[in-house]
Amino acid sequence: MAMMTDTQKHVLLWVAPEFLQSPGIIRILEQVGALDLKSGGGEEVMEAAARSGGFALSGGLVDANHGAGMWIAPGDSQNLRLMIPWAFVRCTVLAETQQSSKIFGLAADLSARPNGNEPGGKD
Secondary structure (H helix, E strand, C coil): CCCCCCCCCEEEEEECHHHHHCHHHHHHHHHCCCCCCCCCCHHHHHHHHHHHCCEEEEEEEEECCCCCEEEEEECCCCCCCEEEECCCEEEEEEECCCCCCCCCCHHHHHHHCHHHCCCCCCC
């Protein structure tokens, strides 16, 4: 497993919903702040993940070339390493630095448009 460094890349994973079937994984994700089920929304989160075919999980990339899966440091955790088995990884996006914005890509483009209209702001 690669060691984490100051130049660690950020990773965004799309993970299969079956990954959440383990109570241990749910507890780990709750403890690092990647999931918030304390407000009683656990069942809704599970249903939404099943309907959408998965869920997003982000963190620092520890090792992307491990034979068993992808190792990440989820959330803001610098001391915890979590291995996502390849069978659950559906898609990965790597970045040199973490985006500070909560939205990016097409969603950011739409939010920058006046009234959500086409570019140029014609109402």
